[in-house]
Amino acid sequence: MSLIAIMQLNFTVGNIKKNTEKIINSIHEIKKQGADLIIFPELALTGYFPQDNLLFLPFKEQITESLDLIRCATSNCYVILGTPTYERSEIHSLIYNSAVIFHNQEIVYTIHKNVLPNYNVFFESRYFTKAEHPQVINILNKKIGIQICEDMWNPCYPITKSQCENGAELIINISASPFTKEKPEKRMKVISEHVKQNKVPFIYVNLVGGQDELVFDGRSIVMDGDGKLVVSLKNFEESVYLFDMNSVIKGTAEQVNYQVTSVEEEIIKAITLNIRDYITKNVLESKLLIALSGGIDSAITAYLATLIVPSSDVYCIYLPTKYSSDISYTSGKELAENLGINFIEINIDEIINEFQTSLKSDLLPNLSLSTLHQIADENLQARIRAVILMYISNKFNLFVLSTGNKSEIATGFCTLYGDTIGARNLIGDLYKTEVYELAKHINKNHIVIPNSIIDREPTAELNFNQKDSDRLPEYSELDPILKLFIEENKGIYELVSLGYNKELVEKIIQLVKRNEFKRYQLPPTVHLSEKAFDQGRKMPITNGFSY
Secondary structure, eight states: OOEEEEEEOOOOTTOHHHHHHHHHHHHHHHHTTTOSEEEOOTTTTTOSOOGGGGGOHHHHHHHHHHHHHHHTTOTTSEEEEEEEEEEEOSSSEEEEEEEEEEETTEEEEEEEOSOOOOSTTOOGGGTOOOOSSOOEEEETTEEEEEEEGGGGTOTTSOHHHHHHHTTOSEEEEEEOOBOOTTHHHHHHHHHHHHHHHHOOOEEEEEOEEEETTEEEEBOOEEEOTTSOEEEEOOBSSOEEEEEEHHHHHHTOSOOOOOOOOOHHHHHHHHHHHHHHHHHHHTTOOOOEEEEOOSSHHHHHHHHHHHHHSOGGGEEEEEOOOTTOOHHHHHHHHHHHHHHTOEEEEOOOHHHHHHHHHHSOTTSSTTSOOOTTHHHHHHHHHHHHHHHHHHHHHHHHTOEEEEOOOHHHHHHTOSOTTTTTOSSEESSTTSOHHHHHHHHHHHTSSSOOSOHHHHHSOOOOOSSTTOOGGGTSOOHHHHHHHHHHHHHSOOOHHHHHHTTOOHHHHHHHHHHHHHTHHHHTTSOOOOOOSSSOSBTTBOOOSSOOOOO
16 A cells, blocks of 8 residues: 555745745654655745746745755655756756655655746746656656646647656646636546546646635545546645555545535635735735725625624725715615624715815816816715725724726726725626626525615716716626627627627727726736736737727
């Protein structure tokens, strides 16, 4: 019997000393249970992704020192550890994304990543040098192909096939594969295809935890050579699992069921883990502040906040004006009572009047009024709210959450330095229609989000009887076009050929294009889709191209 330990753990980018301590402690603990081979995820030592940290000499030196400390902890077992490694060429230093294999206090193999992703949120080729060819190593009297994340994803580089042709009896892939709504199903399909084509068992060990916009969902798995799932670790949680390698290779291990949860539940887990880790890893204040409007976006944000910190540490500020309806107040108050959060009301009409009195229309007599002068007064309300939120945040050490959704962010239907302010955004990668679906999911067992919030027509309430549909298409029309344009790169001709109205498509694309500058200045959100704003989608602000 040869026991393999999967170490699905949460590491902090750049905190090499803390990560090293965690790695060594977990090695000692799992060795007590008889582990012969211990497998950590991709870049476990540094966290994923260290970016320009990799270029600093002290960072390299800490990695070297830590690898030596870990080496001393590897008596009587093999350890596979994801880490950057450095080599000196005749011209300059080379950096690799590597799997270092220890045994009996020695480094016995160093395997480099073959395929370096350079798309979407990945930019590894900026830093790393790729391996020359796939490798197969001998561990525990077995030939094992070692892969690192993208090595299994790119069909143009048949890494698994090459390793199996060179005698691999087992494939081990260490990963830092971030979550998206579509990723779990895709990941399982890719691994199943490798097994099906090569008839070889596959061990997949993934990172878990939040890092800036990204969240890693873990969900490490083991599949035998017949395609039978024999190990399936928890999603969005640290997990350590010990199993017999020989039973997997022989196909005698018992089959387990793959975790199946709703998309909405996955989204909730992803957001809460990401923000909780962001607060913890950055040692930030864990009391949260939200501007509660009586609308769906701030309501969902408030609900998610209660899953991140205790309800008593969530503070919602209701900042009404003469344009605010009674239903906004009663709905917000009911939500706060349902969630057990703090609800504070501050009427801002007097502050608005002071601003407008001081900033009269004849302030600049030589200039005529802009066609946007009404919007200027509407935006003033949002910016006054932002000033109040940030004042309260600074004065009482509260962490401000922005509440915008992807539909608003895409079309610029938000006020820069107004409702866009905050340290983080929770739902910025969810379209408005997805936010409503999330609300329905939250309410499936009992009413948490008041129906008065879900059923009312969306409004910013910056003017009398204002509705979002006064300036935007209905979200049921808007969101499908946005998704096809942003996430699938469909231009006007393609969208029209799919049956969408040409005038509507042109209007929406122009809104997205015109508001690129806003997105450069917004707080980071949680990456949930195949293409989120910021890291996932890179577009120029000045852009003369017609789609």
